[in-house]
Amino acid sequence: MPRSPAALILLLLAGCAATGPLPEPVGPIAADGNDCAVIAAVTRDHYHFDTADTPPPPLWLDGEGSGWAPRCDWASHGLSFPEIHDPARTPASSQPLRWVQFRQPRFDGQGALIDSAIMHGPLAGNGIQCRVRSGVAGWTVSDCRITWVN
Template sequence: MRPVIALACSTALLGACAAPATPLPSPPGPIADSGNDCAVIAAVAKEHYRFNATDNVPPPLWLDDEGSGWAPRCDWSRFGLDFPATHDPDRPHRPGDRIQWVSFKQPRYDGRGALIETGILHGPLAGMGYECRVHSGFAGWTVGECKNTWIS
């Protein structure tokens, strides 16, 4: 009986001598741009458009900064993607040029993940735009839903 009492007393004393617990940090607010832009774009490219690096190669990529200077540097191979060309909206169109691109605007983050505007143009009057909700989770970013925003 005596060892049990001694153990209980020593445990109580150690607890009294221990440093006060450090408070846990408060949960973060809305997710901020912390390098997730490339992963969000890749999720939409792979899940919504079904692009990949082998049998469904995407059209030229247009990261539409809308004049803000947003220009993420992404290692697309890390996401299993390959954008072999880049669309330059300021380059004058030349006769014979194909008019194709897939565009992504800078994602907007909130407490539910991210919203991203995207669009694809297959030809001069053949394209569609979307706003996609992308969720962050254990498996990375995944597309929840994409709503049409324009059709040409």
């Protein structure tokens, strides 16, 4: 057993060099149940819908014709949407133009990118794209950028 600090440091460095950095994941990370958690992270961290002062508007999950329609237990994420629009059906013109929309997240080695939009009324809304990362605290938003404003 080495007794000098220098010998101990060399031993530790040799151990680190032998293992090397962890490899990056190859290809997209499987989405499975993560779609719901990524959406919930954006509703919590960006829109702040998890507070009593900011209830969520109706939800619109947009699969862009792909058939993507995740079945999420929103209550387990602390959310309660007043209505969930069928993505295959355009809302009737008599319905108020108020909703939050999410497209299917795209997973990569850094976490996920997700596009979202919110409409507060006929001429009031904006689109965003958020980077969401997985960590010890679950999925959290690291940054968002505005993609359009109405």
